[in-house]
Amino acid sequence: MRLIMIVALSVVLGACAGNRPVAPAIGTIPLVSFVLDDGNDTDYLLGKKIFAEQGAAACSAVTAGLINSHYHLTPDQIRGLRDAGWEIMSHTVSHPNLKSLSLAELDDELSRSKALLEGLGVTVNNIVYPFNKNDEQVRAATARYYRSGRGGTYAFNLGRTDPYFLKSFPIRHDLPLMKSYIDQAHADKSWLILYQHEIDTKVKVSDKQGTFNKGETVKLTPSGAVARYTTTHWFPIYGYHMYLVPLSGTPQAGDIIIGSSSGASARIDYTIYDEISQLGEMLRYIRATYPDMKIVTIDQGLDLLGFPKYQPPNTPAITEKKP
Ligand SMILES: [Zn+2]
Numbered sequence: 001m002r003l004i005m006i007v008a009l010s011v012v013l014g015a016c017a018g019n020r021p022v023a024p025a026i027g028t029i030p031l032v033s034f035v036l037d038d039g040n041d042t043d044y045l046l047g048k049k050i051f052a053e054q055g056a057a058a059c060s061a062v063t064a065g066l067i068n069s070h071y072h073l074t075p076d077q078i079r080g081l082r083d084a085g086w087e088i089m090s091h092t093v094s095h096p097n098l099k100s101l102s103l104a105e106l107d108d109e110l111s112r113s114k115a116l117l118e119g120l121g122v123t124v125n126n127i128v129y130p131f132n133k134n135d136e137q138v139r140a141a142t143a144r145y146y147r148s149g150r151g152g153t154y155a156f157n158l159g160r161t162d163p164y165f166l167k168s169f170p171i172r173h174d175l176p177l178m179k180s181y182i183d184q185a186h187a188d189k190s191w192l193i194l195y196q197h198e199i200d201t202k203v204k205v206s207d208k209q210g211t212f213n214k215g216e217t218v219k220l221t222p223s224g225a226v227a228r229y230t231t232t233h234w235f236p237i238y239g240y241h242m243y244l245v246p247l248s249g250t251p252q253a254g255d256i257i258i259g260s261s262s263g264a265s266a267r268i269d270y271t272i273y274d275e276i277s278q279l280g281e282m283l284r285y286i287r288a289t290y291p292d293m294k295i296v297t298i299d300q301g302l303d304l305l306g307f308p309k310y311q312p313p314n315t316p317a318i319t320e321k322k323p
Contacts, residue, residue: 026161030293031191031301032182032286034058034279035150035168037091037128039066042199042245044077046276048084050199054283056295057085061128061150061195064116065093070215071198071228075120082122087297090114090127090146097131098138104319106138110145111317125310126150126298128195132168139164144317147310148302150193156181158190163307166298168193171282173273178282186290191301199279200230202272203251205240208232210264217260218244220268225249229259241272250274 034051036043039062051058060081066072073081082088090113092098098106110127117124125147129138132152139162142149148163155167169181171194178194185192212218212229219226230243244251251257255268286293296304 026158026191026305027189029304030186030189030290031296031304032185032293033191033193033296033298033301034171035061035089035128035193035195035298036199037061037195037197038095039063039073039078039091040198041071041073041077043086044073044081045247046199046245047279048081048086050276050279051086051283052084053280054287054295056283057087057297059087059089059126059297061089061091062117063091063093063095063130064113065095067116067120078117078120078122085297087126087299088117088122088124089298090117090124092127092130095130097133098129099133099135102319103137103141103317106141107144107317107319110141114145126302134165141317144313147307148298150195150298156185156188156190156192158188161191163302166191166193168195170194171196171275171278173275173278175278175281178278179285182282182286182290182293186293191305193298194282196275198230198245199275201227201244201246201251201274201276203242203244204238204269204272205232205242205257205266206269208240208264208266210259210262212242212259212264212266213262216262217247218257219260220249220251220255220257223249223252223255225251225255227251227257229257240266242266246276250276 036047043060068074092109093113114124127146128150134151142164148166150166150168153167154169157167181192216229218229225246226248227244227246233241253268253270257266
């Protein structure tokens with residue numbers, strides 16, 4: 001009898017996250033989702049092709065206040081991603097730590113980002129919390145406007161899962177580690193959500209002459225690759241590391257990089273990481289090793305797992321704390 005009471009109580013408690021429903025079917029289908037945070041234009045310029053090559057789509061979590069700004073998505077690019085099957089997610093308007101906001105500010109970030117994006121003609125059902133930061137107050141407010149919210153915590157989604165506290169792992173420049181996450185998710189039939197930001201390439205360079213201009217186009221010879229220069233970091237032991245967004249071709253060891261506006265130059269010693277090839281490798285690994293593992297957007301994952309659809313609330317938001 002006592003055991004039955006404990007089981008009954010844990011079912012009741014487990015079925016609630018605040019007063020929200022939890023996952024019905026996590027643990028029945030291995031799922032993996034890729035989310036690119038912040039709305040960088042590399043989602044469109046590079047990501048769209050990488051995923052299309054594997055017949056897959058990712059999610060772009062757009063910071064609405066950065067649309068059309070330097071190196072961020074334009075409205076046409078956002079619609080282009082949607083047309084390629086990508087899910088457009090909210091990532092708030094101004095990318096604040098939502099835990100630090102008043103209730104009125106919180107409500108504004110959640111509601112206005114969705115409205116701004118939907119004003120561009122895309123449907124927005126889900127949000128990524130900036131810096132992955134959320135708490136019970138943030139999650140309760142999020143439920144007014146969204147079907148789910150994603151945080152971090154380096155965890156798989158398995159068992160009782162609050163849709164407003166989806167877990168994720170950042171993509172690291174460590175392919176064996178990424179493959180081990182995929183293996184684990186497949187073994188447990190859990191939902192693995194992976195995220196990263198801008199898609200770029202990092203190279204070690206030497207013989208650096210002059211100063212590159214941020215955002216300028218650089219030409220690489222002899223490979224013929226063309227890239228956008230992002231930034232350079234100087235490390236006392238390792239020398240110069242340059243960050244490039246390859247717009248066509250692949251930067252190669254031995255290439256001379258020449259800035260189109262600055263005239264600066266440098267030679268590539270070797271590639272430290274190449275996110276285009278890494279993302280492609282991860283997708284090919286999933287397709288080749290686990291044909292039953294589905295690569296889904298967040299909304300598709302929620303559908304497959306039987307989470308409820310978004311329902312607009314019928315009561316006004318509480319935007320002031322009671323005195
Ligand atoms: Zn972000």
